[in-house]
Amino acid sequence: TFANNTPAQVEYLTAQYTTAKNKVLSDLDNIGPLLGARIHSNLEKEVVPALDAALRMAGAMRETKEALENVSSSLETLQDGMGKLQASLAGERASLSNTLSDPACTNGAVSHTCNTIRSTLAQLGINADFSKLPDVSRALANVNTILKVDLSNIVQKGYASFNDTPTLVKDQTKNIVSALPRVKGMLDKIGNEITAFAKMFPVEASLANFTIFLNQQHKTIESFYPQVDQMDFYRWIGCVAVLCAVVLVLAFNILGLLCGTCGYDKQATPTTRGCLSNTGGNLLMAGVGFSFIFAWVLMGLVTTMFVVGGNIEKLMCEPLSNRQLFKIIDTPFLVHPEKKNFLPAMLFQNPNIDLTLGAMYRECYENNGLYHALQLENIFNINSFLNRTVYNKDLGKVLEGVKVDLKNVALLEQVGRDNLMNFANSGLGEIDYPAYLAELNKGIMLVDLLSFCSDLEEQADQLPRGALENALKGHASSIRTIHREQVVPLEQAMKYVKARSTLSQSIKLLQKTSGDLPVKVTNILSAIDAAEYLITNNASYVVKQEAKGFVQTLVGYFQQYTNWVKNSLTAEVAQCKPISNIVDSAEIVACSFIIDSVNTFWFGLGGCCILLIPSIIFSVKLSKYYRRMDTEDVFEDSPYNDTLNWFPRASAPPSDW
Template sequence: DLIRKVAQQKFGNTQGDYQKPENVVLTLQAIYYEIGFIVSAALGLLFILLLPLVGLCFCMCRCCDNCGGEMHQRQKKNADCQRSCFATFLFVASLIIRQVVGVLCAYAANQHLTNQVRGAKKLVNSNFKDLKIFLNDTPAQIDYLVSQYNTTKDKALSDLNNVGPLLGNRVQEQLGKEVRPALDAVLTMAGAIRETKEALENVSVSVEVLQEGTERLHANLTDAKMHLSNTLNDSACSAAQAASTCNIIRNSLNQLNINANFSGLPGVSSQLAKVNDVLKIDLSSLVQKGYAAFNDTPDLVVNQTRNILSDIKNVLESIGSNITTFTKTLPVQKVLADLTIYLTQSEAYVQDYFPVVEQYDFYRWLGCLILCCMVVLILVFYYLGLLCGTCGYDKHASPTTRGCVSNTGGNFLMAGVGFSFLFSWVLMIVVVLTFVTGGNVEKLVCEPFEDKTLFKVLDTPYLLNQHWKNYLSGILFKNPNINLTFEKVYSDCKENKGIYTSLHLEHLFNINEFLNISMYTEDVALKIEHIQINLSKIILLDEIGKENLLNFSSSGIEGINFAAYLTEINKSVTKVDLLSFANDLEARADQLPKGALENALKGHANNIRMIHNQQVIPLEQAMSTLNQSIRLLKRTSSELMVKVKNVISAVNAAQLLINNNASVVIVQETKKYMDTIVGYFEQYIEWVKESIAMEVAACKPIANVIDTAVDIFLCSYITDSVNTFWFGLGGSSIFLIPAIIFAVKLSKYYRRMDTEDVYDE
């Protein structure tokens, strides 16, 4: 926010502009933000100014035999302790300078930067390769999107070629909700007519069989009763043992008689004749013709839409040509060609100047190495001084009689002190410059780039151009009012979205206008809406069939006296069950004395059984058939006229629907059919839009280039290495101060003195 305010603030040339309250506050805020760098830089400058001055004064002071310059050492009891402490402190300071925060850290940072610069060529080539792939693949991706229109067109053409099964079957299915039940009802009625004929025939035959059978049965029962009566009149029945039994049998003879009388039942020949006349016309065949005509609906649709479908196919072909033509007019190819040329030139420029970069990096590496060598030279003198002084020191020798090795160690220490004064200010100049530069780049570029606040600064209205609210849209579209920001573009590219979405290229060429579905489907929908399908040729049931149904309803079966039939049918054939009568007769014969009477009665019982088996059972079967047929006729005749009229009304309603109201169904189904065809284009358009927005020309390589340039090269390679370098070199420079003090103090114990004092008690 502070950077944005500073960048936005317009400082004039007059002193009054700087004295404005808002400018004063902004200046103080900037100073407060940079206070750490300012204080550190001030301390560094103080170090640069004071250390050479102190060194000069120190040299002049020693030349005057002061500041330890006098070659005289006073002997003390704790001299060994002081010498050991000074040597230890100097060694620790030198060790810190060399290893912990010193020259090794600076050298590692220097070498790391060189290695990264040498390896950057591979990274840069990889980015150029990604950009080339990005530019080369984009036209192929666009061509692929355009080519997929053929898939949509082929699917639409397939549905158009199958208009019969698709549209015709839909129309047939909707009309069939009324047509099929009506035809099914007629077909059911045709079956009822056949069943009625069979039932009437069964009634006629059964009545004839029953009439003839009952006459024969009546005659046979009369004969059996007469013969049995004659047997009972025999003198044997007068005996006391047989009289009661014979009387019982004689009293039961009246039961041997028929019970049902079928001779008075009315005939059904007139009804049968009328039904036979009805069946002369094959109603089922007429219904099947209606089914066949209705099932030909898909073929009628195909035949009647052939010309319109041909026009629709021509429209689809023209749409494909228009899409191809429009894509060729887009500025994409020209823009990509220009970018490819620029990219090739940029790559050639980088390849040409990369050796120059490596050469200058070598000079930088050499300069930094020299700075490290300065520190190493000082450390060498200190270590040699410690080594020679420690090894050559003889505690029994007096200061004036110290050995050559010890004296050399002291001289090395003083040489290190001298070089420290000579080099430390140079080192600190480099430290201050790299600290201020590297620290500010880290704080003002790298960290804001990491959390994307750097882009917010770049997106500040009227910052990069005082006349443009949005700089990026002003550059790309010459329209600074379009809300296109660096942050949004970078974020979209990081998510690998398409460049069309990332750069809001709809302001350059609006793909939505090009892919407006109404542009391409209006003609198709208009053609489909003009489809006219005439189903009046479909005849479900002609007048002959309807008249046939009416003739059946007036066949007279409802006039049959079903009550008379059911009354006789519900009666038994004989008044008594002949089998039971025969069994009872045989049982009573067994009660009689053995003889001719017993045998005669048993013979009559067997005769009655034979009559039952040969005549009664067939009559019962005929009565069962008659019962089923009469009840079937009764059900069929119940409200027959109403049923027939309802069937005819249903057929007429279905026919009316086909002739007059089918257009409503056809319009509805045609609308659904059109929606299906148009839906293919809508799906294609949505897929194209989604692909262009998210997949075509995915701009992740652009974000990678920015990351490579800023995050990797500037921040990771350069800034981190520079910050590590000034940290190591600065630490070494700081620790040179205590090293100077300890070296000066320690050299007094190693160098050979000109004079000495007596031991101080």
Template sequence: MTMALVFGVLLLLGLCGNIASGGQPVSTSTPGALDYELPTSEYETPDTFNAGTVGPLYRMVHIFLQVVQPNDFPQDMMGKIIQRNFDFSVDSKEPENIVLALKIAYYEIGILICTILGLLFIILMPLVGYFFCMCRCCNKCGGEMHQRQKENESCRRKSFALSLLVICLLMSLGIMYGFVANHQVRTTIKRTENLTESNFRDLQTFLNETPKQIDYILAQYTNTKNKAFSDLDGVDSLLGGRIKDQVKPKVIPVLDEIKAMVTAIRQTRDALKSMNDSLTSIREGSEQLSTNLTDVKKSIEDSLNNNNNNECASEPAKDICDNIRSELSNLGSNLNIIQLPFVDEQLTKVNDICETDLESLIDKGYVLIDEIPGKVGEQTVDVIADVKKALDSVSSTVQNVSQSIPIEEVLSRVSRYINDSNSYFHQELPKLEEYDSYWWLGGLIVCFLLTLIVTFFFLGLLCGVCGYDRHATPTRRGCVSNTGGIFLMAGVGFSFLFCWILMILVVLTFFVGAHVEKLICEPYANKQLLQLLDTPYMLRKDWQFYLSGLMLNNPNINLTFQQVYSDCKKGRGVYATFQLEHVFNVSENFNIEKNTRKIIKELDNLNVDIDNIELFNKTGRDNLENFVTSGIDEIDYPLYLKEAEKSPTIVDLLVFASSLEEKTDKLPDGNLKQDLKKDVQRIKTIHQEQVRPLQQSLDTLKQSIRTLERMSEKLPERMNKTIMSLDSAQNFLSSNISSIVIEETKKFAKTIVGYFEHYLQWVLYAITEKMTSCKPVVTAMDSAVSGVLCSYAADPLNLFWFGIGQATVLLLPAVIIAVKLAKYYRRMDSEDIYDDVETVPMKNLENGSNGYHKDHLYGVHNPVMTSPSRY
């Protein structure tokens, strides 16, 4: 842990050098397309360690330890012990020492009780075994090969067998735990090697990542500078475009309005000209039409009144002629065009206005607005060049700072240390494997010893149950049953012989494993161990905070192990984690104001002059005002429309011709009919050649009148509004263009400076918060404590003593039951009553039937007992 912290500090010293503190969080708003993200690597070492399928077994042992030792981690007590430097040689009669001893005893009460019980087991079991063997040699303690007949013998035998079977099964479960734990111990070295290699690779990746992060930081300055250069090269479109965008909403609508008015003037001129042309055409056509209709009318009347023709004298021709004669009054012109005056005066005034090229004046206004970006580009060439030089100077500063950082030397030293540590680990690995093999072999022997004892018990049960004959007398039991009894006694003998050795191993491993779990693993997992180390004046009496005194040479700074662990776990940078702002000034070489002051100074020289923009000159303005006095609003448009909407003739000539032709067809053949036929044809010709063109002229006149009427509607108001808008826009340009230019120039300069402010803020944030994250160091510490010590060593060790201890403790009831059960399976040398014909039932023996009493030891054919065989 200490070396890891030293490594982090050395690395940060190389990175920061003379840099000052003051890291600022990077701005949430990223200017332009600039977005920075330090390159990070994926680390392969896991943050947590999963025990896999044996996890439930480990949890079971943890629960047992929690029952045995339910007390919380004793921070106060451990603090006092640490402050004494684990020296207990002080006079124990002092009250403080007595209190501390009592606290230790109270905390250790569960472990001490279990340890004492184990020691009693270690001491008493060999003694009991010794005296048991001595007693049996003296035909005591069941040593005589004689089985007393007792009540409920069958039930007792079955109870003993079933109890021993259950105990053996429980012992087998404990032995299985021992085998599993021993296998986990066997794989500890390999898993430790893999975990260590993984941590070494992560640390090496961490070292390789740091130069990449520095290169990335430097490369991002190049990207930032290129972005600024791109904006500076596009100053015409950016700055000029923004100025143009500010002007356009005020100016372009006015120019569009004036353009619409100029278009209206041109349309008015065209309409007046068309109106005059239409009036001329209508007058000429109307006179010609009136003359021709008069001639046709006179021709028809002459034909009807001709005395040489007597066709109209008789009926029904007379009525037809009279009818035709009565309708001739409708045959004539319907127009009174003489009363409509020409509009020559208005046309002359509008033509005078149109002689000025108003469209070109408007286009010039548009061009002046569109030329703003170009003017900005032309006027800022020299300033942009100076700004680029200032940016290059900042680039030189950044490069010089990067070259002044002795990162390669520091990384080389740290990398050498890691490589040496890795080499040392691999050098010592064979020794660890050798010691692990010894432990594994010893654990295997222990498990096999217990397995041998349990096997004897199982074989004894198997042979005893299978070979037992309830009709056989104790002296005539079969070989299989007798072998079962021998197996049981062999198991008892091996139990007495090895149980105390097994219990010694259990007590030792229990005492070590329980304390590692309760004093290291659990408090490390819940951070109580770190809280203990963070206790003020704990590790050194003159230091309030040990870590800050060690790392920062200032023990009064609140720098704690728990805070460092938490920050490193989150991937925070070493600078912020160890609060190195109290030692180093990270912003001295990356000072924002210092590095941007020169840029701001050069950008202050941006001076854009786009005054004297004239949207519409005085000539154009005068013409607009003259259009109002052109007189088009004084024309009597209703009068013109009234005449234009009339029909050229009183009656529709085609209808009249059709009616005349129909009546003519009813007349008898003759000269009158022929003459009227000719007149009908003349009427149709007049309609085709004169009335229709005249109607078209009337329609054109009507369209021109309506156009002029629309143009002249509220003309003064509209023109005044247009002129006022023009004056307002021109005043806006004259009054505000300078302020707009200044404002947009400041915004442009702020954007350029903002790139570098954002970059420098990010650099500070990256160095203080993100760069050189100490997470691999904390992961290595977790791997050493949570992984190797707790998961790979302590958990298998605890499972081992739990399983072996369970099996060893169960040997005590197993021995007692096996000794009692062996009497029911072994072949006895003598028995209470024997009959060579049949065995007397137990109930008869007890009641004294057939003349025998239960106190009689031998029957008629019972041989004299010799010294019975002994265990």
């Protein structure tokens, strides 16, 4: 899989250049919308706020007209109601004054009361006088004249003219589109160079040779399978034979102990011991004999396997397991006295490359690419090739001649400018807004008419009964009627309440709109002039900057491609995990399966050899108590020369033994 997939991966890397190339050609083909959108985005930071302010001012004009109309109608309603009330109060005040002029009020006892009532006549009048407020008809007429010009439509034309920037850019960059075949040829040439360089990189050929080598070695190994199977059979026979020898000695010892123990009789003399006991003793001696026969073979075999297996374990397997073996092999000038690093010397005939076996194993263990693991950039430096080939300066020269003329972009026509200035001079600032608000904050009457009537009736009750008293109470009744029929509707009727509310809101809106209105209009016109100056005089600088950014975007596609190629070669293409797996598998097979088995075998066999020594001693000592003797043991009478008591002599075995 490793050998088959790697060429396809390299081919896929080179093929993806077409994706970046097609994206560049597509952007160049759509340079008008794309570059125009970039220019539009750069300019809209100045243009759009200015046009938005002008559009808001157009809305303020319509709101101003509506507010002035509301002021005019509300003021007319309030003036009508207050005028009728004022006329009624004036008539009642004159009538009451005539009554107080009656000769009856000259009487000394009555004159004080009449004078008191006469002093309150001035309170019988209205407080809020809307008839004194200035008229807004002039300002309304000016605004109506201004609104005959549709400023919103003029501003929308400015938006449309500015938003048409991509179309202008498209029309003025047709020469770039016409140069696409030349750009395509240039990019195709780069693609051919990349393909040619990829073919120079001997991945496919090397891996093909490597695959052939693996297949040949596999066939060679397979040809030795019969011999290996035969040798394994001989190995198995030999191990079984050795184990059978050990088992034979063990069997003689166990059977000897079993027969001797079962047939042992304490009352029997050595010459009268039973057959079972004698057999046990003979079996023990047979085990001793076979021990001497096979001991030298076992010891020689243990020694040989110890020397081979132990040294391989300590010198090869343990260093390979903890990777110290790589450090030893990577020691400079160790493998070859004239070559600093043997691996690059063997692979690339360049011993000065800082490539070690341990570093390659670590990279492959992490499943990185073979290009990075073998540091092939020292032989085939793809980074420098891509930087030299893909980043072509000729691509930037294609857009060096881009020129876009935006002088035809008009944000606000002269009619719109005049309309804004007329609105600033419409007379909104001349309206006396504090006077309106002051009258709206006043109450309708100077005094509460009901309280006034009550006081008048109390004063009348202090007078002698007669025509004067009745006349004053009649006036109080008339004033109550005025309050009920005129004052209360002015305070509570929806018509007048709505008129006061509308007048208050409209005046506040007009006051807010007219505040610094000339300054606001001047600022709007200045912002539009600045935006138009930017478009007219600085457009070339903006176009140059955005064209440069557009080129950077095109180059960015190739930069993304090269970065992707570098990352892919480092981590994804020709991932060399199989190489580290070969090392790990070799360690498992050679050390864990073979050497560990050999060491386990000689260790167990050596233990058996050591145990043969006490087995021989034990069997020899014990067999004399089980075997049948031809003669009895003889002891001397002298207690001083009785050496047999101290060291008993074994009788000779039977003749038939």
